[in-house]
Structures are given as C-alpha cells and as structure tokens.
Amino acid sequence: MRLMEVCLSRLPSILMLGLLYVTYVLIGGVIFWKLEGDLGEKDIGDLLQNKKRLLVTYKCLNQEGLEAVAQVVQDASKVGLSLRGNHTSDGFWKFTSSAVFAATVVTTIGYGNMSPSSTAGQIFCVFFALFGIPLNMVVLNRVGKYMLVIERNISGFLEGKTKRRTCTRFSVHLVSFLSGAALFFIMPMLVFQQYEGWTLAQAIYYCFITLSTIGFGDFVADSNPDKAFPDWYSVLMASWIFFGLAWLALLINHSSDILERLNTHFKQRWGGQQPEEEPGSAEPENPESQVEEEDEIQKPPIPE
Numbered sequence: 001m002r003l004m005e006v007c008l009s010r011l012p013s014i015l016m017l018g019l020l021y022v023t024y025v026l027i028g029g030v031i032f033w034k035l036e037g038d039l040g041e042k043d044i045g046d047l048l049q050n051k052k053r054l055l056v057t058y059k060c061l062n063q064e065g066l067e068a069v070a071q072v073v074q075d076a077s078k079v080g081l082s083l084r085g086n087h088t089s090d091g092f093w094k095f096t097s098s099a100v101f102a103a104t105v106v107t108t109i110g111y112g113n114m115s116p117s118s119t120a121g122q123i124f125c126v127f128f129a130l131f132g133i134p135l136n137m138v139v140l141n142r143v144g145k146y147m148l149v150i151e152r153n154i155s156g157f158l159e160g161k162t163k164r165r166t167c168t169r170f171s172v173h174l175v176s177f178l179s180g181a182a183l184f185f186i187m188p189m190l191v192f193q194q195y196e197g198w199t200l201a202q203a204i205y206y207c208f209i210t211l212s213t214i215g216f217g218d219f220v221a222d223s224n225p226d227k228a229f230p231d232w233y234s235v236l237m238a239s240w241i242f243f244g245l246a247w248l249a250l251l252i253n254h255s256s257d258i259l260e261r262l263n264t265h266f267k268q269r270w271g272g273q274q275p276e277e278e279p280g281s282a283e284p285e286n287p288e289s290q291v292e293e294e295d296e297i298q299k300p301p302i303p304e
Helices: 002-057 063-079 095-106 119-162 165-196 200-211 231-270 287-298
Strands: none
Touching: 002 063, 095 119, 095 231, 119 165, 119 231, 165 200, 165 231, 200 231
C-alpha cells in the first residue's frame, strides 16, 4: 500500500518528464525538417539532372548500364576500394582498420561504413558484441571513476589550501572540462582537418557524433580509399575513442546530476515539498557518490 502511494505521488513528475522528453524530440524533428528538408529536395533534383546529363553525354550508356555502374560503385564503397585513377587500395579489412571496427562494435558507435559480409563474420560479430559491449561498459565506467577520483583528490587538496569549498570545486570542474575539451575535441579536430581534409565544423561534428556513440557514418576517419594513412593513425583513433568516451560519459553524468538537482530544487520550491535529508547530511546520489569505493584505493589501510 505504501509503495502504491509513493508511485502515485511521483506519477505527475514522471508524466511531466515524459511530456518534456516528447516535446523536446518533436521540436528537434521540426527544426531538422526545416533545416534539411528543402536542401534534401534540392539535392534530389540536382542528382536527377546529373543523371540526365550523364545519359545524354555518354550515348552508349543506357539506364541498364547506368544501374550496373552504380552497383559497382556501391560495392566498391562497401569494401573500401577506390575507383579513381589506376591505383588500388587494401580495402577496409586491414588489421588496423579491423581493430578500429572492433572498437566501434563494442562501443556501439556503429558507423555503418563497413560491416561483415561473410556468414562466419556476422555470427562472430553477434557473439563478439554480446560479450564485448558489457565489458566495454564496465571498463569505461571504471576509467571514468578513476578520472573522477583524480578530480576529487585535486579538489580536496586545493580546498585544504584555500578553505573555499564551492569556489574551488567550481574551478576544478571548469579546468577539468576545458582540459577534456581541448584533449578530446580541439586537438582531434585539428588532426582531422589536416589528415582528412574536413572543415573545422565537420571535424567538431564528427568528434561529438563519435564520442556520443551516435555514429551516423556520414563522416568516418581513416576510411577514405583515396588517401594513404600512417599506421599510427588507427592506433591514435582507437585510443581517442576509448578515453574520449570515458570523459564524455563522465561529463554527461555531471550534466544529469545538475538536472536532477534542479528538478529537486524546483519541486521543493514550487511543490512545497520538504527535502528528504537534513542539512549537513550526505549529498544526493551523484557521480561522486559512485566512487566511494575507489577512494579506498587512494588511502592506506589503517593499522589496528
């Protein structure tokens, strides 16, 4: 009975959050529709005009021949072969690119630019992802916790020196955010601009789409068959994805914690609800409370 009363009391809050979520998604859909809809229709019109121009220019090429050429181009793009000039490339399935592909599987990025085509490869991919995705989540969670432990230790050290808790924590969080942004967004953006030939906007877009695991696949680093990339480039890519995912997940946890605190604050202020904890007690559950067990690693055992 008590459980049902609690559920009913929280129902308006759940409905409000659900309504906010649906509204947010619909607003995003409308904006994307307005921004990209007309451009998409223009692109389709341009492609149809290019198709007509191609058939007129090359008299020996009919509709059936054009479809055959399009199929060859499509098949070549799937395996990473270049049709420009007389040179050939090694395709997607080199060791380095295969290792990056394995990383995109367990991190659920899934660009879609390459995928296993053999039956054995597809079956292996299922089992590889089945065990690899939970393993990746555990490892990233642990790495994120250690990042947070380091941040807390620095904050605690500076708090002891300055005696200003709020200002010190804000400064440490700000420096941590700026350092992560420079390491996982600004520096990779410059690298991608140089090696991939992307604009800064395309590079920063790719960085976020990758590290947030959205992975549209419209931009994929180290996949252009017309360019030769050094071997260290793939290693750098895999390292950037791994540590960048941990950092962005930590940042998203911080953002979620801030939203939860704001939600609690407005519920108490507008709904007349009393806080569940007395002042001076433990803070609400947040990413910092998840690393209490990690703090024990930083402290030596107390002798009996």
